[in-house]
Amino acid sequence: MNRILTLAFLAASIAVPASETSAQILVAKDGPVVYGHHHLNATSIDEHKKFWVDTLGGTAIKAGTFDVIKFPNVLIFLNARMPGGPTKGSSLNHIGFSVLNLRQVVDKLKTNGYRMVTAEEAPTGVTVKDDIGLTGSGIAYALAPDGVKVELLQVNGQTIPIAHHHVHFFGERPEEMRAWYMKVFGAKLRQTQVNGIISADLPGGALNFSQSAGPVEGTRGRALDHIGFEVRNLEEFCKNLEAQGIKLAVPFRTVPALNITLAFITDPWGTYIELNEGLENIQ
Numbered sequence: 401m402n403r404i405l406t407l408a409f410l411a412a413s414i415a416v417p418a419s420e421t422s423a424q425i426l427v428a429k430d431g432p433v434v435y436g437h438h439h440l441n442a443t444s445i446d447e448h449k450k451f452w453v454d455t456l457g458g459t460a461i462k463a464g465t466f467d468v469i470k471f472p473n474v475l476i477f478l479n480a481r482m483p484g485g486p487t488k489g490s491s492l493n494h495i496g497f498s499v500l501n502l503r504q505v506v507d508k509l510k511t512n513g514y515r516m517v518t519a520e521e522a523p524t525g526v527t528v529k530d531d532i533g534l535t536g537s538g539i540a541y542a543l544a545p546d547g548v549k550v551e552l553l554q555v556n557g558q559t560i561p562i563a564h565h566h567v568h569f570f571g572e573r574p575e576e577m578r579a580w581y582m583k584v585f586g587a588k589l590r591q592t593q594v595n596g597i598i599s600a601d602l603p604g605g606a607l608n609f610s611q612s613a614g615p616v617e618g619t620r621g622r623a624l625d626h627i628g629f630e631v632r633n634l635e636e637f638c639k640n641l642e643a644q645g646i647k648l649a650v651p652f653r654t655v656p657a658l659n660i661t662l663a664f665i666t667d668p669w670g671t672y673i674e675l676n677e678g679l680e681n682i683q
Contacts, residue, residue: 433585435604436679437475437628438495441483447545448478455512457562463682464657473604474564483623486547491616491669492624494549496566502538502554506531515543523595546623566606570616571669574609581607618670626672634677638663
């Protein structure tokens with residue numbers, strides 16, 4: 401079972417208003433494809449829990465044999481495995497969360513001993529003061545265990561402390577990347593862009609894309625091993641993928657222990673992607 405599951409913006413606007421988020425992922429009724437989960441390779445499950453639960457406020461649950469951290473609109477699966485590298489340098493550079501009070505979150509991260517990397521990671525031209533980038537309502541970047549880069553954005557008026565906001569891809573052809581995700585998953589084009597970041601939106605989170613300084617590596621085996629989408633009528637969706645010439649790295653199958661179905665693909669730039677139906681059954 402472990403093997404199956406293992407295989408298993410600077411602007412203040414977000415893809416889904418935080419006031420409407422729930423304590424679990426958006427279910428498939430909110431769209432044919434919604435953002436579902438991040439899957440991390442963790443050197444220490446306990447150290448990751450200290451970051452995601454004790455510091456950022458996620459909720460620890462179990463799904464089969466997996467430790468899972470639940471945030472509004474996203475699940476973070478933790479796999480006890482030494483990662484082959486951090487998120488930076490891969491096709492999935494970082495993950496992003498919106499917060500109600502960025503200053504409080506940054507101060508708590510620093511108090512708990514986590515490294516803030518806003519000065520190094522903020523886009524060119526953004527002034528950084530006391531680990532917060534002064535753009536929009538404020539942004540910050542922190543390093544979770546195993547080099548998982550996390551962006552935090554303050555969203556004024558958000559009614560919950562924290563929610564999933566986006567995933568951010570880096571590559572040498574970001575326009576092509578965005579076009580692929582729009583075609584394959586039906587992500588909606590976002591017309592606006594900031595500091596060269598282009599985007600497309602799905603229920604549950606934005607997909608952001610930036611130009612990399614050079615070649616990037618795939619995600620499989622790294623700290624963020626793969627990302628996941630919840631898909632309505634997954635079996636039919638997989639047939640359509642194959643009709644488009646997209647190979648299934650892991651074919652459609654059921655996982656009775658979790659009451660879900662799954663399949664895996666890899667995007668053309670090396671991001672490993674899990675496809676699920678029924679992930680909302682994980683409580």
